[in-house]
Amino acid sequence: MGVFDAAWVAAMLAAATPLLLAGMGELISQRAGVINVGLEGMMLFGAFFSYWAATEVDTIWGAVLIGMVAGMALAAVMAFFSINTNADQIVVGIGILILGIGVTSSAFRDLFEGRPQIIIEPMERLEVPWLESIPFFGEAFFRQRPVVYIAFALLPVVWFVLYRTTWGLAIRAAGDLPDAAETAGLSPRKIRWAAILTAGAMSGLAGAFLSVGEVGIFLNRMTAGRGFLALAAVIFGMWRVSGLLWACLLFGGATALQRRLQGLPELPGEVWVLIATLAGATLAYVLIRRGVDWHNVMSLVTTMGLAAIGVTALVMAILEPNISLPSELWLAMPFVLTIVALAVMGPRAAAPRYLAVPLIREHD
C-alpha cells in the first residue's frame, strides 16, 4: 500500500481529532443558528491556557480542563455580544479570532519569553490491551493518545443528543424554527448560549490536544487555520454528524498525506489510485442517489467532472509519470472541496434556516 500504511492511518486519525472536536462544537452551535467564525481563537485559548496550566500543575488532565474552561470563557464573550447585544455573528467571530490571537500571543511572550523553553511531557499514547497487537489495525487505530479515542467516542454521543433527545430537538429548533421554539416555551437565546459555550469547551479541548496533548509546547498561532478547517468540515459535511466525520477524515487524511509526500520526489502511483477510487465512489453515489438529469447543467458538470477526475487519475496510476504536486495543493484542497460541494448542492445545501440571524424579541 506504499504511503497508505498503518502509520498514515494513525496520522490521519490524529490530524482529524482536533478538527472533529472543534467541528462537533461548531456543528452544535451552527444547528442552534450561530455561525462561529471565532473557533480558531477559542482553540488558541485552549492551547495556550492548557499549556500554561501544565507548566504550573502536575496533572495533564487538569491542564486540559483549564484549556476547556478558557475556551468557554472566550465563548461566553462571543455569546454575550452575538446574543445579548444582537451584534452580527460574523463580525463578533472576527473579534473573537483577533482577541484569541492577541491574548494568547501577548500572554505567551510575557510569561515565557527570554526563559529557557519549557517542554512538558505530552500525553502518553494509550495502547488498548490486546487490540493493539493486531497487525496493521493495532498500529493504525489502537496506539493513539487518549483524546483521539475521546473525540471519536463523542461523535455518536453528539449524534444521539442532536437527534434522539429533547435537548437536540431544542438545539435544532433554535436554528431552524426559533419562533416555533419560543411558542413551545423554550428560550432560543438560552439554547444558543448553551450551544456557543459547548463549542467553546470543545474547541478548548481541541486546542489543548494540539499543545499539551501532542507536542507539550505552545507556539504563537499554533492552530494554523485548523479552526477554519473545522468550520469547513461542518459545512462540507452538510451540517450532519456523519458528514462531519467523513469530512474530518478526508481533511485529516490529506494533511497526513501531504506531510508524508514532502519527503518523496514524485507522486506515488497509489495516490492516483486513491484519487480515482474516491472520484469513482462519489460518482457512483451521485448516480445511485440522484441519477443524471440531462437537462440540468450543474448535474452534468458534476457527473462529467467526477468522471474526468477519475479517468485522469486512473491514467496517471497506470502511466506513473514523474510528477509531484505542490504540498500547497493538498492544504488548499479541503477549502476547494467545500466550496465545490456548496456550489454543487446549491439551494439544496441544508444549512439551518436561521443560521447567523440574531434573535430579537419584540419587546425586551
Place this chain on the structure above:
Amino acid sequence: MSRPASSRVASSRLIGPAVSILAVAVGLAVSFAIIAFNGDPPGEAAEALFDGAFGSKKQAAATVARSLPLILVALGWIVAFSARRINVGLEGQMIVGGITGTCAALYLPGIPAPLHLLVALLVGIVGGAIYAGIAAGLWAWRGVNEIVSTLLMNFIALQLLSWVVRGPMKAPGVRSNRSAIIPDSAQWPNLIEKSPLNIDVFMVVGLVATVAWMLRHTTFGMRLRLTGANVEAARAAGVRTLSISMMALMVSGGLAGLAGAGLVLGGETEVMSEGFASSFGLEGIVVALLALNAPYAAIPAALLLASLRQGGGLMEARLGVPAELTLVTQGVVLLFVTGSAAVVRRARSIRIDVDGGEHEPAVEPREEVVT
C-alpha cells in the same frame, strides 16, 4: 416619538462617532489596565506608543503608509456592505491582487514608467475583482452563502501565494521564498525620501472621496443602497438586485486587489513574499466597522489602528510590552463597536417604529436560480 424630528436627527448624527470613540476608549483602557497590571508604567507606555507612531517625521510617514491599505480594504467592506453583502474574503482578494499585480509588474517589461505602474495596479484590481467574482457568481447562481465562500477562499489564496513565491515566481538565485525585485517603472514613487510613504496617499484619499460620492450621488450607489436596505422593494422598483449585489462584491474585491498590489508595488522590500498581506485583511474590516461603514470615517479609523500597530513596536522595544497587545485592543474595540452599534440601532428602530426586517433569514431562498 415624543421628541421633535430635528432633535432626533441631530442626536443620531452624534451617536455614531460617540459609539466609536467609546469603543476605542474601552479598548485602550483594557490594554492599559493589562499593562499596569503587569507592573509597567502606563504613562510611559502611552508615551512610547505615541512616539512610535508620530514621534518623528519618518515614523509618522510610516504610520500614514500603513493606514493606506487599511483604508482601501475598509472601502471594499463598505461597498459590499452597502448592498448588505458581507465580504470576509478581503485578505484573499488582496493576495490575489498582489500576485496578479506583481505578475504584470515583472513579466510585462518595456512599458514606460507611469504606464507600467498603472497597468500593474489595474491588473491587481482585476485579479481581486475576479477572485471576489467567483464568490459573487456562486452566490447569485447557486445560492452559496458569500460569507462562507469568501472566508474559505482566503485560505486557498494563502496556499496559492505560498506556492507561487516558492515555485513559479521565486526569484532565481536567492534563498528566501520571494519574487524578483519589482522594476522601478512599476513602483510607486516615494513622496518622502527614504520613507515608506509613496504618492499613492493621494490616490487613496481620492478613492475615499470617489466611493463616498459613488454611494451617495450615483444611480449605481443608489441601487446598491436600495438593494441593501430592502431587497423586495428594490426588485419592485426594477433594480436587478442579483447583478447589483454581484457588482458590489466585485468592486469590493477590486479595492482589496488594489490594496494588495499597492503593498507589493509600494513596499519597502520591493519584492513579493509570503506574508505581504498578513493581518491587513482583518484589520481593514475592523477599520470599516469602527468607521460605522462611512467612507470618510475610514481615514481616521485606519490612522488610529495603524498608529497602534506602529507605536506598538516602540512600546515593545522600550518597555518590553508585547506588541501583540495591540491585537487585544483591536479585538475589544471591534466587539464593543459592533455590540453597542447593534444596541443603538435596535433602540432607535423601536423608537421610530421601523424594524428593518431583521426577523427574516439573512439568506433568503433564491427564486431566480439559474440552473
